[in-house]
Amino acid sequence: MKFGVLRFPGSCDEVDAQLAASKVGEAVLLWHGDRDLQDVDAVIVPGGFSYGDYLRAGAIARFSPVMESVVEFAGDGGLVLGICNGFQVLCEAGLLPGALLPNANRRFTFRQVSLEVVEPGTSFTSECEAGERLSIPAKHGSGRYYADEATLEALEQNGQVVLRYEPAENFNGSLRDIAGVRNEAGNVFGLMPHPEHAVDALTGSTDGLRIFESMRAAAEGAHA
Amino acid sequence: MRARVLVRPKEGILDPQGEAVERALPALGFGGVSEVRIGRMVELEIDDPSQLEEISGKLLANPLVEDFEIELLDPAAQ
Amino acid sequence: MRARVLVRPKEGILDPQGEAVERALPALGFGGVSEVRIGRMVELEIDDPSQLEEISGKLLANPLVEDFEIELLDPAAQ
Amino acid sequence: MPEELPTLDDAVALGLTAEEYELACEKQGRPPNQVELAMYSLLWSEHCAYKHSKKLLGTLPTEGSAVIMGPGENAGAVDVGDGLACAFKVESHNHPSAVEPFQGAATGVGGILRDIFAIGARPVAVLDSLRFGDVRSSERSRYLLEHAVAGIGHYGNSIGVPNIGGEVYFEEPYEQNCLVNAMALGLAESEKMIRSAAAGVGNVVLLYGASTGRDGIGGASVLASAELGEADDSKRPTVQVGDPFEEKKLLECSLELLERGLLVSLQDLGAAGLTSSACEMASKGEVGIDLDVAKVPLREADMEPFEIMVSESQERMLCIVRPEDVEAVRECCEKWEVSSAAIGEVTDSRRMRVFSGEELVGDMPVEALVDDCPLYDLAPERPTEPLYPPPPATVAADAGPQETLLELLGAPNLASRRPLFEQYDSIVQSRTVRRPEETDAAVLVLPSGAGLGVSIDGNGRRVAADPYRGAVATVLECAANLACVGAKPLGTTNNLNFGNPEKPHVAWQLTESVRGIGDACRALDAPIVGGNVSLYNEAPSGPIYPTPVIGMVGLLPDAARCGHLGFVEEGEAIALVGRFRPSLAASELARLRGEPLPDGLPEIDVAQVAATQEAVREAVRGGRISSAHDIAEGGLAVALAECCLAGSIGATVELDPEALTDGSLDAALFGEAPGGFIISGHQGAIEELAAQVGLAVIGHVGGEKLSLDAGGERPEWTLDQLRAAHDGLVACFP
Numbered sequence A: 001m002k003f004g005v006l007r008f009p010g011s012c013d014e015v016d017a018q019l020a021a022s023k024v025g026e027a028v029l030l031w032h033g034d035r036d037l038q039d040v041d042a043v044i045v046p047g048g049f050s051y052g053d054y055l056r057a058g059a060i061a062r063f064s065p066v067m068e069s070v071v072e073f074a075g076d077g078g079l080v081l082g083i084c085n086g087f088q089v090l091c092e093a094g095l096l097p098g099a100l101l102p103n104a105n106r107r108f109t110f111r112q113v114s115l116e117v118v119e120p121g122t123s124f125t126s127e128c129e130a131g132e133r134l135s136i137p138a139k140h141g142s143g144r145y146y147a148d149e150a151t152l153e154a155l156e157q158n159g160q161v162v163l164r165y166e167p168a169e170n171f172n173g174s175l176r177d178i179a180g181v182r183n184e185a186g187n188v189f190g191l192m193p194h195p196e197h198a199v200d201a202l203t204g205s206t207d208g209l210r211i212f213e214s215m216r217a218a219a220e221g222a223h224a
Numbered sequence B, C: 001m002r003a004r005v006l007v008r009p010k011e012g013i014l015d016p017q018g019e020a021v022e023r024a025l026p027a028l029g030f031g032g033v034s035e036v037r038i039g040r041m042v043e044l045e046i047d048d049p050s051q052l053e054e055i056s057g058k059l060l061a062n063p064l065v066e067d068f069e070i071e072l073l074d075p076a077a078q
Numbered sequence D: 001m002p003e004e005l006p007t008l009d010d011a012v013a014l015g016l017t018a019e020e021y022e023l024a025c026e027k028q029g030r031p032p033n034q035v036e037l038a039m040y041s042l043l044w045s046e047h048c049a050y051k052h053s054k055k056l057l058g059t060l061p062t063e064g065s066a067v068i069m070g071p072g073e074n075a076g077a078v079d080v081g082d083g084l085a086c087a088f089k090v091e092s093h094n095h096p097s098a099v100e101p102f103q104g105a106a107t108g109v110g111g112i113l114r115d116i117f118a119i120g121a122r123p124v125a126v127l128d129s130l131r132f133g134d135v136r137s138s139e140r141s142r143y144l145l146e147h148a149v150a151g152i153g154h155y156g157n158s159i160g161v162p163n164i165g166g167e168v169y170f171e172e173p174y175e176q177n178c179l180v181n182a183m184a185l186g187l188a189e190s191e192k193m194i195r196s197a198a199a200g201v202g203n204v205v206l207l208y209g210a211s212t213g214r215d216g217i218g219g220a221s222v223l224a225s226a227e228l229g230e231a232d233d234s235k236r237p238t239v240q241v242g243d244p245f246e247e248k249k250l251l252e253c254s255l256e257l258l259e260r261g262l263l264v265s266l267q268d269l270g271a272a273g274l275t276s277s278a279c280e281m282a283s284k285g286e287v288g289i290d291l292d293v294a295k296v297p298l299r300e301a302d303m304e305p306f307e308i309m310v311s312e313s314q315e316r317m318l319c320i321v322r323p324e325d326v327e328a329v330r331e332c333c334e335k336w337e338v339s340s341a342a343i344g345e346v347t348d349s350r351r352m353r354v355f356s357g358e359e360l361v362g363d364m365p366v367e368a369l370v371d372d373c374p375l376y377d378l379a380p381e382r383p384t385e386p387l388y389p390p391p392p393a394t395v396a397a398d399a400g401p402q403e404t405l406l407e408l409l410g411a412p413n414l415a416s417r418r419p420l421f422e423q424y425d426s427i428v429q430s431r432t433v434r435r436p437e438e439t440d441a442a443v444l445v446l447p448s449g450a451g452l453g454v455s456i457d458g459n460g461r462r463v464a465a466d467p468y469r470g471a472v473a474t475v476l477e478c479a480a481n482l483a484c485v486g487a488k489p490l491g492t493t494n495n496l497n498f499g500n501p502e503k504p505h506v507a508w509q510l511t512e513s514v515r516g517i518g519d520a521c522r523a524l525d526a527p528i529v530g531g532n533v534s535l536y537n538e539a540p541s542g543p544i545y546p547t548p549v550i551g552m553v554g555l556l557p558d559a560a561r562c563g564h565l566g567f568v569e570e571g572e573a574i575a576l577v578g579r580f581r582p583s584l585a586a587s588e589l590a591r592l593r594g595e596p597l598p599d600g601l602p603e604i605d606v607a608q609v610a611a612t613q614e615a616v617r618e619a620v621r622g623g624r625i626s627s628a629h630d631i632a633e634g635g636l637a638v639a640l641a642e643c644c645l646a647g648s649i650g651a652t653v654e655l656d657p658e659a660l661t662d663g664s665l666d667a668a669l670f671g672e673a674p675g676g677f678i679i680s681g682h683q684g685a686i687e688e689l690a691a692q693v694g695l696a697v698i699g700h701v702g703g704e705k706l707s708l709d710a711g712g713e714r715p716e717w718t719l720d721q722l723r724a725a726h727d728g729l730v731a732c733f734p
């Protein structure tokens, strides 16, 4: 299993994501200016502040050459995980529905949050149980998930709402407490909290590892 | 040519920044202010203003959540 | 009355956002854009527009690094 | 070059004294021109020349077995094993933050990070130390707090360096002069670190990073030639705006250049911009440098040579490159989307020559600029009158312990810092073993599995009461914090925030404090490897509290063993460790009661405190105890409450005030002194520890309440009550 982690100018958590992914497989960094995805089995669009988050989080990064390849890769059914800024980039790129707006509390906020696994059957949560709670840190300034009512309804109907904040922990004001969504095809998933920062008991919880393990299971299933 | 693009949150979308300003005003002694909405303003020099629509829709604003308005600025008026 | 306050980085003050957008544009296929400056736009309903000057200087803009401009909006034109 | 030479008046307006101006004329053999005067005035400023502190700094201990780089470079560094060095330094950005707190604090973080990667270390952490006026009564202080914290968060979060700790205090003497100090740490392979001395005649001087604008040229604008007169004042902004995105690229680019061995030497541009960086590099390398300001990439077209030389535009670096490597350096810069320009050359002239194209616009001996600034002796005098008025009283002197503990926990100086640190990313880079409020010192895990402990501390009120002992206590508190996570000090950095040193009583505070820092660092074998000095923090009402801020770095063999400050397990014993002799003198409670500062603090037995710290450190490292917390502001009762809150578990404690003090219950519960720790663990382990260090078992962990039995009083508090009180700062961040 080979993960590719994108690196934009201004990415911050790309090495963390690489470290986390390398616990379940091989992980390489993919430079924003290169179109070659190096035959990876899954792409991670990491957190941080690509292009300083100037204008809007993710707005500039989505135009980078590597993103053209990622859009193609996703179109062919490749697994794509967007974390935090990566989630924002995927929304801006149209790979995921909705948008991430500035936090309702108007501040960058770092907090360990508890997430409900709404959809355990996905390629990103197959190692979780329905209703299970994952303890994972969140840290962002623009994490308020927004989509119009019709889209939200459709997301719920199609099982695209994968993770929700415990209602009391939804500090960013996301609609319907949405913390993570997938696309209709199920191969692209974005979430605001940082599973790559929850893969080692020494530095926090290990609940985030389940996301990466699920991806490995999905990728290996696809190969088999 | 100098141009200005005004980007504002779409109606119905919560604007916490605007709300905070609205809440802060009475304490500073300013009453009678309401419906505060905060958006972005981009000003630029552009050779071909016909590109502005595309630049705005693709980059400067996210049409899902924002509306934009283009103003061409008369250099004389500046 | 509806009013708009445009807030922009003072001349000479670094505008990292504007610079980042300017550098990004050519790669998106938009050439010929320069002097990009990014600011804020505040729109509001105000009973007494004569207060706007003070509100802008105190709350909406940071006069050390930003200039502001007030526009009163004719409701008919909206 | 404008024909008209600047005058003595211009020199004075730039901050030089008449004597200094004469000396500059003498060094030049003629009156300096515009560019030269601008450069002399900056390099001979307090900030660059340490005119009033250099002699004192020379008394600090700077040598030790772990020291790899001492003071004199952009940052100091200590050996942390396995061929790795930890670089660290603290720096102030007080004045810019008082003017514009968001940008001032943000660029403060940006500046200290550049110092770290300027020696080739990857920044791995930021800490911050803040002082404001009383946020309860001062709206301006609330504004400064809110925006400075936002600025620190903005820069660190965006660039991806975790903020792992800090401290903030609120006292009236900082009302007009807030303090914003930032500390950064970096890691480097010891062998790959780089110095700033220019070398190699004929080598190229290359500037890379952001373009140069009129940022921060403030004072020097008196030199503007007539064409750009008063009407254009608005064109001369003094506020520097930080761009963390630019710095992130600069950082990655710099580290790649070093990794590939393309640089001879490297220096960041900080205060006094190109002037200071180029002259320092030339001075350290004992060479000359020719610069051409026409080659400097500008943000604004019409800048004059002197403006380019003094601009403090952020996010720029200067390096020396062998001619054959220039191409490769520029390619690397392009890859990182960082602009670069060859702007000069290393010469053997030992002169700093500034050209504007063909024209020579400044020509000065490097030695005169860097080494010949006059140094001044301080004239310290112990004040005979109190320097600071007592703070307003907010707690009645006869309030009982029940109420007093809640008042203390909610006081701005003691309340939970959660509303601040929640605005900081403390975990990026995946090294953070303990998050804020989990331990007294921050802990990062190293590749070897060892832990790096870091603490930053200062207590201006206690230093004001007794500059020598207060400074000793500050250093000891840093070491105590390290002991609580099992870390042994390796090295220290310091930031001396004081008032006007030309005033005898400030000179006395400064002299005594530096003596205290030196003695304590010697006793702990934690030498000073770097620091910063910020003087003239004065308002018409007087100086700030003398505020030496100490940052200390230590090592623990196994990061997994760093423990917690919070109580852990129901039924475990609680012990008070150390010969703890608390007193209310200059304590937080005395402050809340509006008491004047005492003239002096009780004597400190440094050896005794150090021995206690060692015992605690060994117990933590050995995994023999469950929790450790040092007793600091607010005393024993506050420390116990913090242990309960951090562990979300109660405690029952019995105390004999007579054993600690002359019998005063208030002093026993809320008095302060170095050398006391609260630990918890299995009864057996605690008893074993008692054989090595003085300790008294005072209670046990458990339940939902903190219950005390002391001197006939039996106050108790539910955890919810304690928590509600502890949230006292939340209101400052609406």
Ligand SMILES: Nc1ncnc2c1ncn2[C@@H]1O[C@H](COP(=O)(O)OP(=O)(O)O)[C@@H](O)[C@H]1O
Pocket (backbone or CB within 6 Å): D047, D048, D057, D060, D070, D071, D072, D073, D074, D075, D076, D089, D091, D115, D270, D271, D494, D495, D496, D528, D529, D530, D531, D532, D533
């Ligand atoms: N209080 C101090 N204690 C020890 N060293 C200090 C102190 N203040 C400054 N220094 C040292 O003096 C040198 C110059 O400091 P500074 O002007 O802050 O450098 P920079 O411009 O790189 O930030 C540095 O090596 C610094 O560590």
Ligand SMILES: [Mg+2]
Pocket (backbone or CB within 6 Å): D074, D114, D115, D118, D268, D270
């Ligand atoms: Mg430096």
